[in-house]
Amino acid sequence: MKYIKINPDDNVAVALQDLVRGEAVEGVTLLQDVPRGHKVALRDLAAGDNVIKYGFPIGHVTAPAPAGSMVDHSVIKTNLEGLLEYSYAPALNEIPEAPAKRTFRGYRRSDGQVGIRNEIWVIPTVGCVNGICEKIVKTFLSETELHGVDAVVCFPHNYGCSQLGDDHENTRTVLADMVHHPNAGGVLVVSLGCENNQLDAFRQLVGPVDETRVRMFACQKVEDEIAYGLQMLREIYAIVCRDERTVVPVSELRVGLKCGGSDGLSGITANPLLGVFSDWIVAQGGTTVLTEVPEMFGAETILMNRCQDRATFEKTVSLINDFKEYFMRQGMPVYENPSPGNKAGGISTLEEKSLGCTQKCGKSLVRGVLRYGERLSVKGLNLLSAPGNDLVASTALAASGCQIVLFTTGRGTPFGSFVPTMKISTNTPLAEGKPRWIDFNAGVLAEGEPMEQVASRFIDFTLAAASGELVNNERSGIREIAIFKTGVTL
Numbered sequence: 001m002k003y004i005k006i007n008p009d010d011n012v013a014v015a016l017q018d019l020v021r022g023e024a025v026e027g028v029t030l031l032q033d034v035p036r037g038h039k040v041a042l043r044d045l046a047a048g049d050n051v052i053k054y055g056f057p058i059g060h061v062t063a064p065a066p067a068g069s070m071v072d073h074s075v076i077k078t079n080l081e082g083l084l085e086y087s088y089a090p091a092l093n094e095i096p097e098a099p100a101k102r103t104f105r106g107y108r109r110s111d112g113q114v115g116i117r118n119e120i121w122v123i124p125t126v127g128c129v130n131g132i133c134e135k136i137v138k139t140f141l142s143e144t145e146l147h148g149v150d151a152v153v154c155f156p157h158n159y160g161c162s163q164l165g166d167d168h169e170n171t172r173t174v175l176a177d178m179v180h181h182p183n184a185g186g187v188l189v190v191s192l193g194c195e196n197n198q199l200d201a202f203r204q205l206v207g208p209v210d211e212t213r214v215r216m217f218a219c220q221k222v223e224d225e226i227a228y229g230l231q232m233l234r235e236i237y238a239i240v241c242r243d244e245r246t247v248v249p250v251s252e253l254r255v256g257l258k259c260g261g262s263d264g265l266s267g268i269t270a271n272p273l274l275g276v277f278s279d280w281i282v283a284q285g286g287t288t289v290l291t292e293v294p295e296m297f298g299a300e301t302i303l304m305n306r307c308q309d310r311a312t313f314e315k316t317v318s319l320i321n322d323f324k325e326y327f328m329r330q331g332m333p334v335y336e337n338p339s340p341g342n343k344a345g346g347i348s349t350l351e352e353k354s355l356g357c358t359q360k361c362g363k364s365l366v367r368g369v370l371r372y373g374e375r376l377s378v379k380g381l382n383l384l385s386a387p388g389n390d391l392v393a394s395t396a397l398a399a400s401g402c403q404i405v406l407f408t409t410g411r412g413t414p415f416g417s418f419v420p421t422m423k424i425s426t427n428t429p430l431a432e433g434k435p436r437w438i439d440f441n442a443g444v445l446a447e448g449e450p451m452e453q454v455a456s457r458f459i460d461f462t463l464a465a466a467s468g469e470l471v472n473n474e475r476s477g478i479r480e481i482a483i484f485k486t487g488v489t490l
Helices: 129-141 166-178 199-206 225-240 270-283 300-304 311-329 338-345 350-361 388-397 428-433 443-447 450-467 472-476
Strands: 012-015 040-041 051-052 056-061 102-106 119-124 151-154 185-193 216-220 244-249 254-259 287-290 367-369 380-384 404-409 423-426
Touching: 012 051, 012 367, 051 338, 056 350, 102 129, 102 450, 119 166, 119 225, 129 185, 129 450, 166 185, 166 270, 166 388, 185 199, 185 225, 199 216, 216 338, 244 350, 244 423, 254 270, 254 350, 270 287, 270 350, 270 380, 270 404, 270 423, 270 450, 287 350, 300 311, 300 350, 311 367, 388 404, 423 428, 423 450, 423 472, 428 443, 443 450
Parallel strands: 119 151, 119 185, 185 216, 254 287, 254 404, 287 380, 367 380, 404 423
Antiparallel strands: 012 040, 051 056, 102 244
């Protein structure tokens, strides 16, 4: 296939490979070369006419666009503006329970959660002790050959002091979420002693833990913080290294859905693949989480009408409008989202990006809506409040309790959050050009491989990762956290 008309009502087609002037697309002769991922007008469009893709308007043309011309961000403008009124018009599609249940090999924790990794995390309560935490980990790894533990990792960050209000609570909440995460068999929390994020108050926020596996100390209260931290880390390791994988059902999986560096094929290959996978996980009794609230704008009514009941609908309306008001409080335009990379890849407006982005969550009912930093409590498809920024959103997905983040990309990125962050390419050239970044190539869908076949391979690939196979960001040692900040730094 050289191009695709996604929906019968569309008035544009999308190039699946570079097209050359003079070629025919849906019987229309191309007036110019069209790069892969970009749109071609299938009929003459007058200024002001809507551009239809996925069966929905994705904006309007600002100048005449004759049939056969490329329709990109230079001639198309969003239709979105201001806050909207929403009404609940349920369009509910219950995903039936799968008759055949799958399993993977994970770590059953004492609190009932299941981890897909057995790691030890060193978490600073404040950026002032980042260097201490890093030195403790480096020294420990220099003297220890790991057995039974997948990794010992430090997660530096810049916060924990000089923050007010929501920013202070966001930092505390995300760090507490990490302490409870099942991918960590053990955690060492390191405090300075004088920061806003006081250790005693943080202990109260974290709540009950297995104190043989979760240890905390303040550097200002010990004589030699490196020696003290090393001893605690050795004691944690002696326990965690005895943990073993056991067979657990896929219903225990909690999977984050994220995209970034998108292109014109994102909504045609990789995102629909994740949608099929998300519905499969839900049918297995498991959980998926969709975030990037600004990239729901323009497609939010589709999600709202899939809410299981009115209460969930109202939470989704608040999720959307609260984020719009956040933009407006900052004096920023609500609907200026596509990045330069998105535009170069063929995405012209926020509606177009959102309609492609939301395909990652398939067709399941929306069962839950989470605030930023809130942990999962409901199985099935959940929506999570977080921005579109790749590392902030992926950190939020992991903090909610997701054991793995599936990340689709058309441009490529090497980053990783504090859980395995699997990259799925929208096109084959990216997968071939960046094999150390890309874990799975969904670009074969644009080359004719059937979705059912690709989805089957992807399910097996993801379950292997859940059972211990490392993904590329883990092999590269690229693991970070980023916490959402909205206000003043003192």
